[in-house]
Amino acid sequence: MTADAIPLQAYLTVAAFLFCIGVWGLINSRNAVRVLMSIELMLNAVNLNLMAFSNYLDGQLVRGQVFAIFVITVAAAEAAVGLAILLSLYRNRETVDMERFNLLRW
Amino acid sequence: MTVASSTQLVCFVILSSTLVLGSLAVVLLPNIVYSAFLLAGVFLSVAGLYLLLNASFVAAAQVLVYVGAVNVLILFAIMLVNKKENLAPIPGMALRRLLSGAVCAGLLGLLIRVAFTTPWALPGPTPVGEDATIRIGEHLFSDYLLPFELASVLLLMSMIGAIVLARRDVFSTDIITGEPADQVLIEKERSPLLLEPTDSAPLRSSP
Numbered sequence: 001m002t003a004d005a006i007p008l009q010a011y012l013t014v015a016a017f018l019f020c021i022g023v024w025g026l027i028n029s030r031n032a033v034r035v036l037m038s039i040e041l042m043l044n045a046v047n048l049n050l051m052a053f054s055n056y057l058d059g060q061l062v063r064g065q066v067f068a069i070f071v072i073t074v075a076a077a078e079a080a081v082g083l084a085i086l087l088s089l090y091r092n093r094e095t096v097d098m099e100r101f102n103l104l105r106w
Numbered sequence: 107m108t109v110a111s112s113t114q115l116v117c118f119v120i121l122s123s124t125l126v127l128g129s130l131a132v133v134l135l136p137n138i139v140y141s142a143f144l145l146a147g148v149f150l151s152v153a154g155l156y157l158l159l160n161a162s163f164v165a166a167a168q169v170l171v172y173v174g175a176v177n178v179l180i181l182f183a184i185m186l187v188n189k190k191e192n193l194a195p196i197p198g199m200a201l202r203r204l205l206s207g208a209v210c211a212g213l214l215g216l217l218i219r220v221a222f223t224t225p226w227a228l229p230g231p232t233p234v235g236e237d238a239t240i241r242i243g244e245h246l247f248s249d250y251l252l253p254f255e256l257a258s259v260l261l262l263m264s265m266i267g268a269i270v271l272a273r274r275d276v277f278s279t280d281i282i283t284g285e286p287a288d289q290v291l292i293e294k295e296r297s298p299l300l301l302e303p304t305d306s307a308p309l310r311s312s313p
Contacts, residue, residue, distance in 0.1 A: 005111035006118050008228065009221045011155070014122040016217035018129055020210040025133035027206040030193050033138055033183055037145050040176060041129050044152050047168075055159040057226065059233035065164050066245045072164075072171050073257045077264035079176045083183040084271035090187045091274075097193050 011052035019045035032089070032096045036082050043075045118158055124151040138184055146177045163239040 018041055025038035047068045054064020090096055128148040132141045149172040156165035234241060246254045 005114040006158070008226060010118065010122075011159070012221035013218055014125060014155070016214055016221065017126050019217070020214040021126070021129045021133055023213065024206055024210040027210075028203050029133070031138055033180060033187065034133070034141060036183075037132055037141060037180060040145065040172070041132065041148065044149065044172075048152060048155060051156055051159045051161055051164065055161070055233050056228060057230040059231040061245070062161070062234065062238045062241045063245065065161050065238060065242055066250055068161075068164050069167060069242065069246075070250075070253055070257060072167055073261065076171050076176060077260055079179055080268045081264050081271070083179055084268035086183060087186060087272045094189075095191060096187050097191070099193075099196055 008052055008056040011048060015045045015048040015052070018042075018048065030098055032086050032098055032101070033083075035098060036079065036086070039082070040075065040079065043071060043078075047071050114158060117154070121151045121154045121158070124148075125155070139181075142177065142180050142184055145180065146173050149173050149177065160233045160235050161238055162236065163242055 022038045022040075022042035022045060025041065026035055029035045029038060050064040050068045050071070052064075054062050054068070058064055086096070089101060093100065125148055128144050128151065131144045132148060135141050135144070149168060153165040153168040153173075156162075156168060
């Protein structure tokens, strides 16, 4: 019923924008909390793709929506563990600067 | 074009522009608190796009989980680590931004090209619309039952892991003498473990 109003490619383009903004923020953020936010943006872009495919190509068995629910679950778990790691790091190094979390780099 | 489809088009344009501008602001704004609140706006507009895609249940789950839980968790993390610190400038940061921007623009071009050149099997079957919630329930309890149960195990594991990672290690007895330890003293005297001594910020002195 929505197939004529908005093409599938429009949703895919919006999701591509969201994903690329997330990748850029993931690489360039200095603040560790912002890195986690960028990961959430990328997961949302993937979810948007899944939902668009589920509506346009798999309208009867909505398997994309089931996958989106699983992705939301994993994202919630990832956010909880990531923020706990961040707190632990902050307690030990007293900074949130990603450039100074280099204990294992060299 | 009927009224309904033009309304959908207007909603899509508003939601997607909010989404893209909001996510750009999340990444680019210097104040992290503004970023966190704009992230809630981004999640809400994604939920609006889900509503346009006939997925009311997932839209509700998105609002509940992302805006209600993840975003609040991020705000708590900001509150707990909120210390004004001047980040030391890094040589080549502008070059890194430019290079990664070019890579991301290339990735964007690639994704858009794939989206527009792939012959999708359109038009697909008619969307079930409001019955999608029933279908999701049938899927979750028939052919996706194992991932559904594994998700509950994953949530339990992440809950325990988050508690273990975020709590303080406070010993009830002194390791060396075996006497009961003074908790207040431990909390005050415990200095960060991994700070470099040559740092500009000196080590926290014991009171």
